[in-house]
Amino acid sequence: MKKIGFMAVFLFVFLLAFPHNGQAAAGGAKIYLDDKELNLSGNAKVENVNGNIMIPFRVVGENLGFNVAWEEKTRTVTIQKDSTVMKLVVDQKTADVNGKKVSMDIAPILRTDTVIVPLRFVSEEMGLTVDWDNTKKIVYLYTQDYGIGNSNNGAGAGSGNQTNPGSNATAEVSGISFQDNQLMIATTGQVKADSFKMTGPDRIVIDLQNAEFSNTFSNNSPLDQHFTGSLDISGYPDVSKIRYSLYNDNPSTIRVVIDLTHAKNYKLTNNNGLYIVDLNTSDSSTPANPGGGSGKKTVVIDAGHGAKDPGTTGITGKKEKDFNLALVLKVGDILKQDPNLNVVLTRSDDTFLELKDRAKIANDLKADAFVSIHANSAGSSAASGTETYYQRDASKEFANVMHKHLVQAAGLSDRGVRYGNFHVIRETKMPAVLLEVGYLSNKNDEAALFSESFQQRVAQGIADGIKEYLGVE
Ligand SMILES: [Zn+2]
Structure with a gap:
């Protein structure tokens, strides 16, 4: 499991610590591969292109033992090792990895005699863990054999991974949140839950036996070194904390x-x-037996990026993370009115979550559907319109339903349902889609995406798509 975990760590986000102001050589940044500095000769340079870190492909490929070939006529780089073959074409956002199409955020760029590619592509497709030291301007790449678990992979969520002492737990609590006068506790494994009331002062106690805090718990909810934490609650008259x-x-x-x-x-x-x-109850009966199950469907809505990871930056400087959050909150508000749905947001404010934790929230909840919301950008300001991505075949039908509603609600050009190898829709286990609602690099799209009426309309479309797919009214 651990190994797979390393493979799946795509920490592209802190690479965005570079300023988002178009193209800039990243100040003579260095690349270390398993703590060995790579020799960046000649024109091979790390660059920041619209907030995407791009690195010279050849030097990294060769140091990983790939054969690297360049075909001038078709402007194609082919790298190969064992049975892995990747083909990237300059200025094309779709790469070929072992015969499969893989989308990149930004197309490879030819610089004199070297091709630079998004670091994110390198990390995802070559199975590298990446890290960025913004002070020293160093890109760290780690192969999965290197033992990243012990290295200085400290730029992540800023919350150390805690392991409970000497635990005999067989289950984990992965998240706690409070919304709509309901406390939600996400668990995995065999939990035994007991609840009871206490007075002086009035309180409700829930004991979860055989459980410990998951090591991602503290990414989303405060937890101190003594394994205690709390949420301040405001806006709910029944609850203080x-x-x-x-x-x-x-x-x-x-x-x-x-x-x-x-x-x-x-x-x-x-x-x-x-x-x-659920505190929205007036009956005086005793608590329902846990294990009963309500038959509700659970949907997880994911606002892409957040906090130090702004996502892409629009043509007038607006940030993708803000659009994603605004839209997700509206979708959440609509769906929460449906008594047949549990609605869980991966973030409901400007916080940072790693990709793997977004997927984990949905997997831990055994959600019935997962929707990640993003906005796009392209090198050309002409690109405009709406795309819906799926990664697994099991998500295709969901993608088709969502796209139909999304395109109709957005009213932008229809760029189709597409395959995209994005972490959150690959690593989730339920039908999952990633929506690129429009292009922030396009003036009209950007204006639309930040308009209140557009967001409301699109939120309704997304909610309608989810309900149609899940068969709830
Ligand atoms: Zn995004």
Whole structure:
């Protein structure tokens, strides 16, 4: 599992620490491969192209033991090692990897006698973990054999991976959130949940036995070194605070406490490991038996990028992350009105999440559908329109349904349903799509994407597509 994990780490985001102001040589940046500096001779340079780090393909390929060939006539770079063959064509955003089409954020560029390619492509397709030291201007590449787990891979979420001490847990709590007067606790594995009320002050206690905090928990919810944390709740008259802690070591038990402003009934349900404590209940019966299951469908909506990762930057300087979030919040608001849906957002504010954690949220919840929302950009300001991406065959039908609604709602040109090898739609296990609503590099698209009425219309279209696919009304 660990090995696969390394393969799947695509930490493109902190590479965006470069300024997003068009093309710039990245200040004589260096490349280290497994801590050995690569010799960047002649014109081979690391560059920042519209916020994408581009690195010379040949030097990296050769140092990884690939044969690198250049065909002048077709402007194609072919690299090969064992049974792996990759073909990239200058100025074309689609590469061929072992006969499969792979989309790149930005096309390879020919610089005098060297071709530069997006670092993200190199990391994803060559299975490298990448890291960027913004102070020293060094790109670090690590092969999966190098043992990245022990290296200085510290530029990630800024929250150390914690492992609970001497744990005998068989289950994990991967996230806690509170919205719509409901506490949601995402778990994996065999959890035994107990809940009860306490008074003086009034509170609801949920004990999750055999559980520990997952090592990604602290990426989304605060957790200190003593394995305790809390969420301040505002805007809900019944609740003042949510607290949680590793309450007991043996058996490993996580206790979650809802601090109430007055005594309150609740209902605890278990939807495939997503425990929901619903305070929107007035009946006086005892809590439902966890394990009952509500039969609701769960949909995870992912606003691309966030915080230090702005995504692409529009032609007038607007940031993709802000568009993604605004649209996702609107989609969430619409879907939450549907009693047949559990709606979970990977982020509901300007926070940073790694790609693997976005997929993990959906996988841990055993969600029924996953939608990642993005905006596109291209080297040419003429490119415009809407694309829907799928990666696995199981997502194709979902992609078709979503695209139909999305194109109709957006009213931009229809660029079709496409295959795209994006992490979040590849590593999720349920039908998953990535929507590129429009091009921020295009003046008209950018204006539309940041208009309130457009967002509202598109949010409705996306919600309609999700409901049609999941068969809920
Ligand atoms: Zn994006």
